[in-house]
Every structure is written in C-alpha cells, then in structure tokens.
Amino acid sequence: MRRGFPARLLTRPAGSLALLSALAVPGGLYAQAHDMHGGHAMHGATMEGGWIMPPMDPTMPMLPGLETAVPPVSAWLPGEGHDPSHFPEARPSTPVDVPDGGVLELEVTTVRKRIAGREYLMYGYNGQIPGPLIRAPRGGTIQVRVTNRIPMETTIHWHGIRLDQEYDGVPGMPHPPIAPGESFTYHVRVPDTGVFWYHPHVREDIQQDLGLHANLVVHDPEAPAAPVNREEVLVLDDLLVADDGRLIPWGQEAPTHAFMGRFGTVMLVNGATDHRLEVRPGEVVRFYLTNVANARTFNVRFGDAAVKLVGSDQGPMEHQVMVPSVVIGPSERYVVDVHFPEAGEVEISNTIQAIDHFRGLFFPEVTPLATVVVGDGGAAPAGNGVVTGVAQGADDHGAAFRTLSSDADVEADRARLREHFTRAPDHTLVATMRHRNLPNAIVLSMEIDTLYVPPMEWNDAMPEMNWLSTGKQVEWILREEETGREGGEIDWDFRVGDLVKIRVFNDPRSFHPMNHPVHIHGQRFLVVARDGVVQENLVWKDTAIVPTGSTMDLLVEMSNPGEWMVHCHIAEHLHTGMHFHFSVAER
Amino acid sequence: MGAVSAGVLLLLTLVAPVPAEAVATLEPEGEAIPFCTAVDDPDYYRIPLATTRLVAGTGQTTGEAGLVFPAASPFGIAVTPDGSYDYRVRFDVRRLPARSRGVFVAWVTTPEIDRVRRIGPLDGGRAEGPVEWNKFLVVVTMEPPDSPAAAPVDDQAMEGMDAPGGVAGSTPPWTGPVVLRGMSRSGRMHTMAGHGPFEQERCAKYGFS
Numbered sequence: 001m002r003r004g005f006p007a008r009l010l011t012r013p014a015g016s017l018a019l020l021s022a023l024a025v026p027g028g029l030y031a032q033a034h035d036m037h038g039g040h041a042m043h044g045a046t047m048e049g050g051w052i053m054p055p056m057d058p059t060m061p062m063l064p065g066l067e068t069a070v071p072p073v074s075a076w077l078p079g080e081g082h083d084p085s086h087f088p089e090a091r092p093s094t095p096v097d098v099p100d101g102g103v104l105e106l107e108v109t110t111v112r113k114r115i116a117g118r119e120y121l122m123y124g125y126n127g128q129i130p131g132p133l134i135r136a137p138r139g140g141t142i143q144v145r146v147t148n149r150i151p152m153e154t155t156i157h158w159h160g161i162r163l164d165q166e167y168d169g170v171p172g173m174p175h176p177p178i179a180p181g182e183s184f185t186y187h188v189r190v191p192d193t194g195v196f197w198y199h200p201h202v203r204e205d206i207q208q209d210l211g212l213h214a215n216l217v218v219h220d221p222e223a224p225a226a227p228v229n230r231e232e233v234l235v236l237d238d239l240l241v242a243d244d245g246r247l248i249p250w251g252q253e254a255p256t257h258a259f260m261g262r263f264g265t266v267m268l269v270n271g272a273t274d275h276r277l278e279v280r281p282g283e284v285v286r287f288y289l290t291n292v293a294n295a296r297t298f299n300v301r302f303g304d305a306a307v308k309l310v311g312s313d314q315g316p317m318e319h320q321v322m323v324p325s326v327v328i329g330p331s332e333r334y335v336v337d338v339h340f341p342e343a344g345e346v347e348i349s350n351t352i353q354a355i356d357h358f359r360g361l362f363f364p365e366v367t368p369l370a371t372v373v374v375g376d377g378g379a380a381p382a383g384n385g386v387v388t389g390v391a392q393g394a395d396d397h398g399a400a401f402r403t404l405s406s407d408a409d410v411e412a413d414r415a416r417l418r419e420h421f422t423r424a425p426d427h428t429l430v431a432t433m434r435h436r437n438l439p440n441a442i443v444l445s446m447e448i449d450t451l452y453v454p455p456m457e458w459n460d461a462m463p464e465m466n467w468l469s470t471g472k473q474v475e476w477i478l479r480e481e482e483t484g485r486e487g488g489e490i491d492w493d494f495r496v497g498d499l500v501k502i503r504v505f506n507d508p509r510s511f512h513p514m515n516h517p518v519h520i521h522g523q524r525f526l527v528v529a530r531d532g533v534v535q536e537n538l539v540w541k542d543t544a545i546v547p548t549g550s551t552m553d554l555l556v557e558m559s560n561p562g563e564w565m566v567h568c569h570i571a572e573h574l575h576t577g578m579h580f581h582f583s584v585a586e587r
Numbered sequence: 588m589g590a591v592s593a594g595v596l597l598l599l600t601l602v603a604p605v606p607a608e609a610v611a612t613l614e615p616e617g618e619a620i621p622f623c624t625a626v627d628d629p630d631y632y633r634i635p636l637a638t639t640r641l642v643a644g645t646g647q648t649t650g651e652a653g654l655v656f657p658a659a660s661p662f663g664i665a666v667t668p669d670g671s672y673d674y675r676v677r678f679d680v681r682r683l684p685a686r687s688r689g690v691f692v693a694w695v696t697t698p699e700i701d702r703v704r705r706i707g708p709l710d711g712g713r714a715e716g717p718v719e720w721n722k723f724l725v726v727v728t729m730e731p732p733d734s735p736a737a738a739p740v741d742d743q744a745m746e747g748m749d750a751p752g753g754v755a756g757s758t759p760p761w762t763g764p765v766v767l768r769g770m771s772r773s774g775r776m777h778t779m780a781g782h783g784p785f786e787q788e789r790c791a792k793y794g795f796s
Contacts, residue, residue, distance in 0.1 A: 061780075061788050299670045309661055317661060325670075327662035352670035353721055358785075359793050360777035362721040364669060444783040452776035454721075455672060456664055508631045515664075531632070533658040545663025547656075549631035552663075 039067025050075040051249060052242045055265055056463045060358045063441040063464055071256045071470045075249035078150075078210060079110055079121035087112045090124050092271060093214060093233075095133040095386055100140030106131070106156075108178075109149045113211065116266060116273045118245045122211040123150055129271040130235045130292070131198070131214030135389055138193045138220045145185045146178060150207075153177035156186060157201040158216065159331060159519075160313055160542040163189045165562025168521055169201045173563055173581070177202050190218040192524070194314045195288045195333045195387070205255045205262060205294055205571035209239070211271070213292040219388045227400035228337055229283040229392050231385035234348070234370065235271070236291045236298050236328065238264025254471030254576070259512050261295020261330075261570040263460035267350065267367050275370035278379035281343050284397040285372075286310075287336050288387055291328045294571040297456055297515065297545065300326040300369065302338050303346040308401060311335035314524045314540035318410040321537060325351060329517035329545040331569040338372075339401045346372040352458035357449050365459065410538055413526070417499065420555050421528045425503035427492065428481035431518075431546065431568070431578070432510040438473050446512055453513045455547035474512075476568065476578035481505070492582035498558040501528075508549035516573065519543040520556060522564040523584070529553035543569055558584045634725050636680065636767040642729050644684030645766050650712065652693075652725040652769055653677045657717075667719045674719070680712040680727060680767065689729035690737035694761055696724050698774065703761060707740035716740070722773045728763040735759030 039062035042053045051070040056062070063069075079087065090111040098104050111124040125131025136142050148154050155177045157169035167186045171177040178184045196216045200207040215233060240248045240262055250256065257263075269275040279285055291298060301324070309323045310316060313333050326334050340346060347368055354365040373379070382392035435443075442465050449462065460466055479486045494500055502525075504518055524540045531550055546552045567579030634652040638645050654674040656665040665673040678693040693706035693714040706716035709727065730736040736759040778795050780788040 061785055064784050064787075299666055301668060312661075321659075321661055323661065324668040325666065327664055327666060329663060332663075351668065353666075353672075355776075357776070358779050359795075360779070362671075362773075441784040445779065445785075448779050448783050452773050454773070458670065517663075527663075530658070530663075531655050533655060536658045537661045539661070547664050550656075550664075 037061055042068060050077075052246055054240060054248050054463045054467050055243050057356075063439075063445060066439060066441055066464065066468065069439070069468060071251055071468055072472055073251035073253045073256065073470050076206070076252040077121075077247060077249050078123065082121070084112055084119060084121055087121060088127055089114065090122065090129045090211065090271070091127050093128050093130040093133050093235075095135055095389075097135045097389065098142040100137055100142070103143045103145060104132075104134065106144050106146045107149055108146065108154055108212065111211070113271070115239065115268070115271075116245070120247055123207060124211050125214055128214070129211035131212065133214060133233060133386065134198075134216040135387070136188075136190050136216065136218050138190060138218050141187055141189045143185055143187055145183055147183040148178040148180055151180055152203065152207070153179055154200045154202050154207060154212070156198050157521075158186070158188050158196065158198050160194065160196040160333075161188065161216070161218075162191050162522055162524065162560045163187075165522055165560070165564065168562070168564070170521070170565050170581075171202055173565075188216075190216075192314055193218050193220050193223070195290065195311075195335060197290050197292065197331075197333070199292065203255075203575065205257075205575055206250045208292060208571060209250075209262065209294050213237070215288070215290055217288070217387050225390045225392070226286055226388070227284065227397040228286040229394065229397060230279055230285045230382040231387045231392065232277055232285055232287050233386060234269055234287050234289045236289060236293060236300070236369070237268040237271070238293050238296050239266045239268060240264045241266055248467075251470055255572040256468075256470050257295070257466050257572050258469040258471050258474035258476075258576045260457055260460055260462070260466045260514060261572040263296050263466075264293065267369055269348070269370040276373060277370065278373045278375065279340050280376060280379045280394070281374055282341055282396060282398065283374075284337050284339050284401045286385075286387075287338060289326060289328055289334045289336070291330050291332055293330055295330060297327065297329045297458060297517075298350045299352050299458070300328060301349050301351045302372070303348070305346050306339045306401070308337040308404070309334065310337055312539040313542045316407040316410060316539070318414060318538040319406045319536075320404045322404070327545070329515070329543065329569070330571075331517055331519055331543045332541075332545070337401055339398065340372060340374045341398070343375050346374065348372065354459040355454060355457075355461045357461040410540070414538055417526070417528075417555060420499055420501055421534050421553075423501065425501045425553060427500070428503040428505060430479045430481050431477070431504065431506045431516050432479060433474060433476045433512060435469075435474050435511055438469065442468065450511070450513065453508055453548050455549060456515045456545075471572070471576040474576050476573040476576050478566065478568075478578055478580055487577055487580045490580040490582070494558045494582065494584045496558055496561055496584060496587045498584075500556045500558055502554045502556055503551060504546050504554065505551045506546045506548050513548040514570075515545055515547045516578070517543050517545050517569040518552070518554075518566065519569045520554070520564065520566050522560045522562055523556050523558060525554045525556040527552055528555045560584060561586045631772065634769040634771055636678075636725065636727065636769045638767055639765050641764045642684075642687070642766050644687065647682045648680065648684075648767060649682055650678065650680035650727075650767060653679065654718075654771075671719050671721050673717070675715060676706065676718045676725065678706065678709060678712075678714045678725070678727065680709055683709070683712060687729060688732075689763055690732050691766060692728050692730045692736055692761075692763070694726045694728060695720070696726060698722050698724060698770075700724075705736065705740060705759065705761070708737055722776075723771050724774075725769045725771070726761075726765055727767040728761055729766050730761075730763040734762060736761060736763070
C-alpha cells in the first residue's frame with residue numbers, strides 16, 4: 001500500500017495571503033511546540049509503503065509535519081520476493097576486444113553485489129559491475145547483441161558515440177525498448193577515438209544506479225603509445241543506502257529526488273569502496289575517469305601528486321595543463337596523467353566544500369575514493385594497457401610528463417571555427433523548473449533556502465526535501481528563449497555540416513536552481529564561451545556542466561544525421577522532463 | 588550570520604571620515620565591464636557596492652564587483668584543490684570624486700576579516716583579481732598615495748595577509764577608510780532556524796545569536 005503526504009500538507013494554499021495567514025495565526029501550521037528532531041527516529045525504520053528514510057544529519061531539525069511523510073509514489077527495490085542466493089555474485093569489469101565486424105553478446109541480469117561487507121541485489125552487464133570494458137578500433141562497426149533478463153524494459157545508449165541514430169538507444173527512436181526476455185542487436189559505428197560509455201536510457205535513475213554502466217574505448221591502432229607506464233580506469237559512482245546499510249528504495253511510477261537527483265552515501269570506484277592500485281615509484285599512470293553517478297559532481301584529487309589533464313569526452317585537450325583536481329560532472333569523462341615519483345600511499349579523494357543549508361554554512365568534506373600504493377614490492381609490470389591494449393614498459397616518462405604539449409588538430413579547429421566564438425547564438429535554452437502539489441513546508445523552506453544558491457550542488461544539502469520531491473510534483477524544463485517553447489515543443493531542424501551555436505542559460509531564479517550537465521546525443525561540440533568569456537583550452541565534448549546562474553555557449557558540429565536528444569544528465573532531471581530532440585538531415 | 592554581522596560592524600568601526608582635499612586622481616565615469624554571466628539576471632554573479640559616505644565626495648559613488656570563473660579553467664567550473672570556488676572578481680566603480688587625497692584600492696576579505704587580499708588600486712574605476720573564498724566581502728578603501736597599499740600589485744597571488752593593519756608579511760596592510768563595500772551573494776545564506784517552517788527552532792541552538 002502506498003501513502004503520500006498528509007492531506008493538510010499536500011498543497012500550498014492558493015495565494016500568498018493564505019500562506020501568510022497560516023503562518024500568522026498562533027498555533028497555526030508551523031507554530032508547533034514539538035521536538036523537531038523527533039522524526040529522526042524514523043531513520044532506519046521501515047515506513048509506510050516499504051519506504052526507508054535516507055540518512056540525514058541528526059542535529060538538523062526535520063520539516064514540521066513531514067516527519068513520517070514518504071514520497072507519493074510506490075517504493076521499489078530490485079529482486080524483492082526473490083531469494084538473493086539464487087543470483088550470481090557480480091564480478092569486476094574485464095576488458096573485451098571487439099574487432100571491426102565483431103559481435104559481442106551482452107546479457108542484462110540481476111546480480112548479487114557485495115559493497116562494504118553487505119550484499120545487494122543489483123544489475124550487471126554479463127554479470128559485471130561496471131560492465132565489460134569494450135575496446136573497439138576507430139572507424140569500425142561492432143555488433144552488440146543485448147538480451148534483457150531483468151524484470152523491466154531496457155535499452156543501451158552509446159554515450160558520446162556518433163553512431164547511426166537508430167542504434168542510439170532512446171526508446172521509440174525508432175526501436176522500442178527491449179522487453180524482459182527479448183534481445184536486440186545494436187550496430188555501433190565508432191568513428192572517433194575517445195573514452196565513451198554505455199548505459200540504459202530507460203529509467204536511468206534506477207538501472208544505471210544499480211550497476212548498468214561501463215566504458216567503451218575507441219582507439220586508433222596506428223597511434224603511438226602514450227608516454228605512460230600504466231593505464232587505469234576510474235568509474236566514479238555513489239549509492240544511496242540507509243544508516244543500517246539497506247538500499248533506499250526508488251520510486252516506481254516516477255523518480256524520487258527530483259530536486260537534486262539521487263546523491264549516494266557510499267562512494268564507489270569501479271564498483272568498490274576500497275579500490276586500490278599498485279604502481280612502482282617513478283611511474284606515470286594514465287587515468288580514464290568517467291562519472292556514472294546519477295547526480296553527483298566530483299572534485300577528484302590525487303593527494304598531492306602532480307596531475308596533467310590530457311583529454312576529455314571526445315579526444316585530447318587543445319593544451320595539456322597541470323591541474324590541482326579534476327571537476328567531473330555526471331557522464332563527463334576526463335583523461336589525466338599522474339606522476340608518482342616516490343614510494344608511499346596516495347589517496348584519491350572527492351574534495352569539496354559542502355553546504356549545510358540549515359546552518360547557512362560551507363564546510364570542507366573529503367571522502368576517500370581509492371588508494372594508489374606506490375612501492376617496489378607488490379606492483380606487477382603493467383603489461384598491456386587496460387584501455388588501449390598497448391604494451392606499457394618501465395621507461396622513465398618523467399620528462400615527458402613535465403612537458404605540456406598542444407594538440408595540432410584541436411588548435412586547427414580553433415582557427416577554423418574562431419569566427420563563431422563571439423557571434424550571436426542561433427538558439428538560446430533556459431534551464432528552469434516548475435512544481436505543483438508540493439507540501440507547504442517544502443515550498444517555504446525552498447523559498448528561504450534559495451536566497452542563495454551555489455553555482456554547484458556538491459552534496460545533497462537537503463536530503464529530506466530532496467527525497468520527498470518526485471516526478472509527480474517536479475518538472476524540469478529546457479525552454480527555448482526565442483519562442484517560449486518547452487521540451488518536446490522545441491522544433492529544431494539542421495543539416496549535416498551546420499555549425500550551430502547554442503547558448504544555455506541556467507536560470508538562478510527558478511524554484512530550485514541547480515547545476516545541469518547538458519548532454520547532446522550523436523554530435524560533438526566545443527564549449528566556446530563561458531559567461532561571455534571565450535575559452536582558452538578547447539576540447540570536443542558531448543556533455544558540459546552549466547553551473548547555476550551561468551551561461552554556456554556550445555558550438556555544435558552537426559555531423560551526424562538523425563533525430564537526437566538533448567537532456568540534463570542528472571538522471572532524475574532527465575526523467576522529470578528536462579529533454580527534447582532535434583533533427584539533422586543529410587545535406 | 589552572526590559572524591557576518593560582526594565582520595561588517597568591524598569594517599565600519601575600523602574607519603573614520605576623511606575630508607576630501609585637492610589632489611591627484613581623476614576618476615572618469617567608466618563604462619560597465621560587459622558581463623555576460625547571465626542573460627537576464629545580472630544579480631547572481633554581481634555584488635552591488637554601497638557607499639559608506641565616510642569619504643567626502645563619495646556620497647554618489649556606486650559600482651559593483653562582478654564574479655567570473657577564469658577562462659583558463661578547463662572544467663565547467665573553477666575550484667581550488669579544497670573545492671572552494673575560484674573566481675575572478677572585477678570591480679567597476681563609478682562616480683568617484685574627481686579629486687581626492689588618496690588612492691582608491693580594491694580588497695576582498697572573509698566575513699570575519701581574518702584574511703584579506705589586496706586586489707589593487709582602481710584604474711579608471713576598475714580592478715581585477717582572484718578570490719577563492721566561498722563567502723567574502725568586497726571593499727574599496729582610500730589609501731594614502733605614498734602608502735605601500737596604494738602601489739600597483741605585482742603578484743596577486745602574494746597579496747594575502749592575516750588581518751588589516753595586522754601582520755602583513757610581504758604585503759601592504761589596509762589602513763585607509765572604507766569607501767565602498769559589498770557582500771558576496773553567498774552571504775545571504777544563513778541559518779533557517781527561526782524562519783518559515785523552522786520558526787520554533789531557536790537560532791542559538793545552532794550557534795547564532
């Protein structure tokens with residue numbers, strides 16, 4: 001049985017006068033003399049409808065009247081009613097080479113996954129979390145035959161790849177999703193080198209969160225080996241569990257956490273909480289980072305090690321640059337070289353300035369992600385690179401590491417496209433949202449809370465409000481400024497060869513402003529200007545963070561015909577309306 | 588909230604009115620620095636500067652400090668290693684007195700004023716420099732022309748100091764009266780205790796007065 005909000009808190013009174021009246025009357029709605037911390041007793045308890053309240057700082061008061069409220073959707077957990085022991089244990093990701101014309105069988109199954117000493121039922125590709133690391137040669141086409149053995153429809157979206165649109169994995173465009181027990185074969189053409197990834201485009205908030213994600217790396221077999229000793233993939237993720245370790249259920253009819261997306265409480269790297277890598281002193285390691293989290297943007301530090309940024313979503317940076325940390329939004333990828341000159345342990349961490357909205361404070365938060373053990377003893381020779389498959393030697397790459405080179409192709413792109421950097425945009429999108437039927441306590445809190453909204457939400461600073469907001473009440477919107485059209489009403493038609501400048505403005509005046517990682521399917525783009533400032537270091541992208549209050553100018557190279565989606569890659573924002581599609585016709 | 592208020596109070600008590608006298612600096616009304624931060628909400632990354640009226644001739648002085656992220660940052664947003672926002676702050680001050688006896692200098696400081704960074708003397712009403720704090724005040728002071736604080740900034744990275752008038756290290760202290768001041772938008776964020784649905788929750792419980 002499902003239960004929603006208490007009726008008296010279900011809707012905001014019509015008009016602010018009614019609202020003020022409610023507040024002004026002694027003994028009114030919020031003049032409650034009870035302990036506002038008492039509701040914390042609900043943490044860890046199973047609530048009505050099978051809900052479990054997410055963890056929350058017990059020193060913070062709870063929203064009055066909502067201490068026992070649950071999201072107004074049905075609670076859903078994977079594998080309920082099944083004996084977990086019937087499912088196989090998830091295995092770590094393994095690389096698989098698929099040559100041009102090759103076929104890969106991929107099964108989507110339920111697996112048992114052990115995380116921090118506790119077992120969960122999750123989903124895997126071929127029994128792996130993350131799924132198999134697919135390596136394919138540039139210019140080839142691979143076939144991936146996907147069989148769905150989970151109890152919900154699924155698809156695979158080949159994120160960032162300029163493939164034929166019919167295999168892009170968006171349900172109904174044109175192929176229907178893969179029903180349970182059915183199969184579908186994707187023909188994945190891979191024209192570009194880069195670090196891509198694949199994941200479902202059906203209820204990403206559930207399926208991707210539960211383990212359906214993995215990298216697809218496209219390499220150039222003729223390319224020289226990079227000056228590194230070792231390659232390492234870092235798939236960054238988080239999982240939301242209660243204080244007692246149980247999974248917080250997902251919303252069945254619509255996502256929960258519609259405000260901010262579902263931030264996890266347990267950090268995962270390559271599916272583990274204790275990922276470790278052993279290297280030898282003096283080694284330079286190339287890390288390939290992918291953020292597969294639903295909502296979290298990471299600020300990744302490699303201790304005090306020197307970090308050189310060499311690439312992102314769709315290829316090399318225009319200029320290699322040393323960076324103190326790597327800011328990576330959901331679905332973005334970055335490639336960095338890190339030098340480990342001396343023996344010891346280096347902690348890879350998420351290092352942020354979190355916000356305590358209730359107290360109105362920033363506070364530092366450092367969360368370990370993984371450990372690099374630098375020592376002579378344990379580290380085996382790297383062998384073939386896990387990403388490129390190229391043999392990695394024991395050469396000293398220290399000098400090459402200290403050299404910052406530029407990429408001639410991207411520099412040529414800058415020269416070729418420079419005239420577009422400062423011209424007026426062809427289209428402007430405004431990111432905003434609307435809501436309905438939210439409890440008064442949430443509406444009031446948000447109005448106070450949004451006196452200041454940060455450029456980035458690094459943490460879930462309002463776990464109760466966020467959890468209680470669902471796709472039934474919250475609608476995220478991409479609005480075309482010129483026409484006022486929203487979402488599916490937007491009607492953009494382009495031709496192959498068009499260079500389209502799209503300005504995205506993240507409106508800070510919306511009810512709940514938030515950063516959005518904007519993703520464009522099937523094409524590639526450059527972020528040419530940020531807040532009116534032309535960027536000094538270009539890289540081809542498919543996803544870019546637009547901070548709250550900011551404006552990003554994206555120069556999209558329309559190179560791939562078809563119907564392509566634009567959306568926010570916070571899974572809960574995607575599934576609460578923040579998407580549309582445009583067409584690109586053959587010239 | 589309490590700390591911020593204390594900081595502003597401290598700022599105001601640090602200064603004394605200074606009469607305008609005939610000297611050098613001619614500050615023409617400058618054009619606003621063209622911000623493209625927001626299409627139609629310039630408020631979000633702009634900090635209005637309010638005059639203190641402590642210096643003669645500055646009663647009509649106005650301006651703003653705008654925040655942008657450095658173009659050199661390769662990421663969607665620029666942060667320091669500890670995750671603080673890494674802004675460039677651009678002062679744009681208008682209607683400064685045509686004549687004054689000092690040099691107008693831009694500063695940023697934490698709300699507690701325990702850390703101060705000199706951005707530098709205004710040039711045509713403008714100055715620009717880094718700020719990597721999440722909550723901060725922006726300040727324009729008038730410094731004696733021959734004071735180290737009035738000198739051009741050579742290396743903004745070295746312009747931090749512990750406290751105004753305190754231990755300055757290699758950087759000049761702030762000594763002059765405050766002419767203009769403002770607060771980062773994040774300064775509006777304060778405890779929700781005592782407000783709205785939390786009106787029954789006492790501020791003091793959370794360390795605020």
